[in-house]
Amino acid sequence: MDTNSTLQKPASATGCRVKQRLSPLHYLIDGMNGIGSLLIFVMMLLICADVASRSLLSKPIYGVAEFVSLSIVAIVFLQLASTLRHNRMARADIFLDSFIGLCPRLGRLLRTLFSVGGLAACLIVLDATLPMFQNAWHENDYVGVQGLFTLPTWPVRLVVLVGAAATIIQYGLHVYDDVRACIAPAKSQQEE
């Protein structure tokens, strides 16, 4: 049983255990995902409001473009961990899926390696964004035009940091599940 099906099926025995043990984390990931979803909806409403205000009231809403350009980055990192948790990250399943079927231990080992890679990639992102966050925070970095509208950039940088951290943890869970299944494949198969 892999991480995703474990997480998606809390009814099963392992699922319950895992879910209880990890619930604060899941609240975080689901919560962030929810905020991201709301942000998409808000983006839609805001753009429609701008269109309506411009054509009906002859008054543009300044800063919509800037809000969208910042939000789009925030949306990615608010929902990245959840996308990973639901196994929706883009990948080619040509080789790995059948390999795991043929040779479960070696296959899971390879997948563990890839999850460690994912963990490392998010660590690089975290490490690279940290100075950008500090810079945005200390220097009051903003986008937009002084006098019309400005939006600070630090909240988005913070979301990138938190989102990368949550994704690191989620990759860690994948590693944990695969390693456990590698060590005790018989037990894992029984559970399935």
Place this chain on the structure above:
Amino acid sequence: GETFRLTVGASHPQVLPWVGVISNHFIPEVTRRVEALGKGYNIQWQEAYGGQLYKANATLSSVADGIVDIGWVFSNLEGAKQPLSQVTIYTPAVTDDPALMMEVFNELNETVPALKAEWEQNNLVFLGACSGDTYHMFTTFPLNSVEDLDGRRISAPGVLASWMRGTGSVAVNGALTTYYTDLQTGLSEGALSLTSGVMGIKLHEVAPYVTKVNLGSTYFGALAINKDTWGRLPEDVRQIMKEVGREYSRKLGEAVMANYHNGMKTLAEEGARATPPVQILDWSREQRLAWINAMPNIAAEWVKENEAKGLPAREVLSAYMNAMREQGVEPLRNWDREL
């Protein structure tokens, strides 16, 4: 001899003069003069323009972080890091001469410490200012006075939206790339833009009324070099780069004005044969004054906001306006005298 590897980049393609002049003039000229030194120095250039390495939203940080060593910095999009360098976009209709604008800012960036600091504190060394031709109006309707703008939707993204304040028009967001379709569909009824820019997209096909409102040329960025890279170069090479940086501005002035005159010539010749024919209208000083005086004093607002942050905006504004007046320029509105 010593070999220096320098990466040069820009967020925009070489067809734009401020990028083209980098590869057509700056690089070969620096190479030639460094060779002429006869010290065996060798520069290996690597060029990546057109957003291959970064986009317009990251021109400053990419040079500052050393992703490229030398690059074109789009200061107008860096309001947070270079607040005082924005002065000319809050003071429209001062001069129509990009060469003069660049000359003045090549000077001010050396003599006004606050302006110089906006490069040095961001880990950059200023090489040469960039400026474009003057702003004109390209509309679907005849524009005979500022009153004709009342209730119209005009493509004027970013800071240009503040130039439309007081005219009763609606500033529509967009970019050079969207103007054609925006005007074609009627989403907007005109654009406030550079002639050199709109010629590339053949905007006159959908906006046959070209009105020379001359809202002025602006200082919008500069060629700059990463400060760490700068520190690694020998003194005589630095000297050459400074000199060629100034020359970059001069060549850019020629290129921009050549584009402008070509554009105007094309509008007059091809425009006469086009359907509908292009009509070029030259606004008088009075017509222009009506617009510029209809605007709130955006320069005063800008000074107030920046002084609240402890920045010497008033001093920068006066230094700039004085430098222009010393050059014999008569600004349409003396923004600094209304503070």
Place this chain on the structure above:
Amino acid sequence: MTAIEIGSLSIVLMLAAIFFGMHIGVALILISFSSLAILRNPEIASRMVGAAVNDSISEYLFGVVPLFVLMGMLVSVCGVGRDTFDVAEWLLRKIRGGLGMATVGSNAAFAAITGVSIASAAVFTKVAVPEMMRHGHTARFSVGVVAASSILGMLIPPSLLLIVYGVLAEESIGSLFIAGVVPGALLALSFCVLIALMTRLWPGFIGQASTDESLRNKETLASASRKAVPIVLLILLVLGGLYGGIFTPIEAGAVGAFGAFCLALALRRLTLASLWKVLVETGHVSVAVLFLIMAASLYSRMLAMTGLPAGVADLMNSYGLGPYQFLLVYIAVLLLLGCILDSVSILLILVPIVLPIAQAFGMDLIWFGVITIIAVEIGLITPPFGISVYTVKAALDDQSIGIKEIFIGVTPFIGCMLLLLALLVAVPGLTTFLIR
């Protein structure tokens, strides 16, 4: 190791990592980071990762991605998608393979309101794939038709790619848009012909259309008209607003989504719970794609840093080719790059290099642009990096359909696109007669 060697090695590594099943975004980030660390140093590499992640998609333009996806999800959840297909099937009921053609046709119509192919891919994965499979088509044919016809989204105007090319080539975007209409219509038509041929000659590939009584179309003119009302309203809203000058192509995504939202409320097919599900699903699809675009932009920046693309162009220059040889090599390079890079990156890298050559041969740059766009778009559906294919995969409800199935499913359509490309090269007038 020279920079070009690092670049070449990075391509091999990337292909291997993707084949063995690494998350593609992750593979692109790790390989780019390592290559940059060797090329320059780890510090610069880290800064470039930071810049790509924080700046590369931070544009108003990318706002269309989740909004068009949301529009598609809403259209699908309120049953309008299914209704549209009932109507399309009814219209094409006398023709064998009619449902596949209906997918192509509705994609062509939808292309007139969206400027990005991934939006079409996401919408029609939700709308068309379940319908086609319900009617007995194979999974590979169903997803293949959807992935292939999503290409129309960026060939029929408005189109993000034509805008990018127009900017690079300084050609009128309006003319480019008009020039895209005939090739787009030809492509849709040739897809339909291909489906008709496959129905006769290769029924195993597309699957037996079900003879089940319960699936037989029971529509009448009246019921079909009634079912057509919501989708027609939506298209009128978006097309009318777009060409009536009420909103921009980017804003059309938001207005369309809002229109679909209102429609779903009016039809009483949206509960708070189902709305929430739609929003979460929209997030997952968009994030999978946007994360990929982010990582791909880092990868293309790394490649630009190695000088590999410029090296390839220099090589092309140095052989002193004639115009048709040049075009042949150029298209081959575009197709190869399409295997490993995203479309916008390919245009950014290659177009500035080849434009002077094309101009020297006296080629029509509008025609050249349409050729370029079609060749680049083939890359949207070629393995291993075919973003439309991954969008279809991300939007699929049935996760048992693998990437491989989708790539197999689009293969006949790739052949079709290559034929059209050859035709357009041979007869430039097909592209240009509307504008010259």
